[in-house]
Amino acid sequence: MIDIARHAGVSKSTVSLVLQASPLVKAETRDKVNAAIEALGYVYNRGAANLRGSRSNIVGMVINDLANPFFAELAVGIERVFHAAGYIPFIANTIENAKRQSEVLRSMSEHDIAGLIICPARGTRPADIEALAQIGVPTVLAMRRLAGPKFSSVTPDNLRGARRATEHLIALGHRRIAFFGGYSDMIAQNDRCGGYQAALAAADIPFDRSLVIEGPPNRDCGLNAIGHVLDMAEPATAALCFNDVVAFGVLSGLERRGLAAGRDFALVGFDDVAEARHTNPPLTTVHVDTGALGERAAHQVLRMIHGDTRPEEFVSDVDLVVRASCGATSGREA
Amino acid sequence: MIDIARHAGVSKSTVSLVLQASPLVKAETRDKVNAAIEALGYVYNRGAANLRGSRSNIVGMVINDLANPFFAELAVGIERVFHAAGYIPFIANTIENAKRQSEVLRSMSEHDIAGLIICPARGTRPADIEALAQIGVPTVLAMRRLAGPKFSSVTPDNLRGARRATEHLIALGHRRIAFFGGYSDMIAQNDRCGGYQAALAAADIPFDRSLVIEGPPNRDCGLNAIGHVLDMAEPATAALCFNDVVAFGVLSGLERRGLAAGRDFALVGFDDVAEARHTNPPLTTVHVDTGALGERAAHQVLRMIHGDTRPEEFVSDVDLVVRASCGATSGREA
């Protein structure tokens, strides 16, 4: 910066003012400085600037599974809002690994992020997140709440969505309904699985614990789970999946056995990612307005950045969208 | 840090040594310092550290369309390698917008990234990237090369893949074959479309420019393009898409007209994303070993970080994988 100053024949303070687009410098001087900046190919050092109090314009977005298209959709909503507000979101992937997550979080706080949206990895302790809040990083949880202290969060109505989906399967005549994916130590799984159990209870169907197959919320889990429940003495005839990606895995598993969802087995997902509409057969699933959820999370962070730190738990409404995989329609759906 | 020093009864220099895990400090002292760090809830300020020369451990990954699952697969490969090497990748999305890309790039260089992998947005000028290289950021281009100076890059063999796919359609008897997606100012599109034209020429099929429908490489593009070529005086009977996502859009477009790929229209994609296997019908597409490509890109950045700055252009081999959407099989494929 001193080089710039020398090159433009001013002081480093003036250069600083130009960089901050201060109205205190004469247009003529500003042009001279900008010319020097251009000429010397100077890059601003944000780290040095942050040293003197100012917060950076990056916000962190920490997600647990980049391979799940759901998170891409969430990110799109988040980015829309932050970009309009002049913040640049940086995304990091934790692949559902708490250790990796804490490395990522440390790196982000070292770089002095202005805010954070996080889908906590399995095994995250509330204290891990609380530490962030302690040092003044506005944080909101997305998709997964955390037990204990009050954090801001945005989540879909997991319980209601799962309940409706299960009711739909029951209405179609199924009684052996499985639940695939997620772990019982994740709140989201509890909520969704809870909705599933509530629907069973309401229909006087006894809850069979062996029909709940836990596992990571990915394709492989669905692929394995379907084999499992099909090989039981009294096989399941339907399943609700923790999310669409798990359901995609089930689709593979069925195909591998020469079976088809909708015809031989009733399958319902959760999230309604864009791909769900085009699977074979199209997937019946619980629609979540993912983009809007992301926007909401971003707005919440923005609100906190601007000083309003009251936590807010936002729960978005969900809808069951019936396609062919549950066997309710003949496969035609716009 | 001075607080820590005081609390532990040592000097700030000693604290610094502890933070760097230097072997010069006595174990006893180290423990005292670590205890103080824990007690005061101190967070390391990377920005201040970078001020004195050292480079940070974050690497940037700039992609143009997060919603394309292809990039998630690429990111997974990249992350695997970087994580093993102790670097933390931060991802930013440019949504194919050169202006936004330059903001992202500026922000990343301000934060002093150790390296960069970038899928340049449409309209990126080589100079934009060259500026990065100038200030010493090891950069490799992924998926899209750039005209002009020698950058390192990793790309699939676009020309060969497109040519093989087109030859396959020709072998199935098609003569009115369209090409959907991408813009003629993108090198990747030129390569893929060039392979398509080469196959036509080899089969003595005259090239009809009106069968090449340009557009952004997303769902909407495919959805619109299929309507277009179906409404022509002499409609197309097959299409090669710039990528799978465009093909997914075509699937929607066909469905909307009550038509089905494989039966009424032959469709081939490019990339072979995980979803391609489970669309309705399963998508014939050009398989790219995306994860390996990502790993290769990451290794290249690592090599450059370690001082070997020779550019390397890596082209990975590709394979046509025939599923049902081109009409060649009856739909059964493992």
Added chain:
DNA sequence: ATGGTTAACTGGAACGATCCAAAAAATTTT
């Protein structure tokens, strides 16, 4: 001309780390 205002610029202290040369403490050698 003279003093009073305002506009435009500037020097130096801070921010939180690293690194070097040198001091202090501990250890070994004579």
Added chain:
DNA sequence: AAAATTTTTTGGATCGTTCCAGTTAACCAT
């Protein structure tokens, strides 16, 4: 026990920026 050596610790300069309190320049009204 003193000298020599090694191990451990330390003060101060430094990195590139911002900010404050001045300083200088420019303008205005008397």
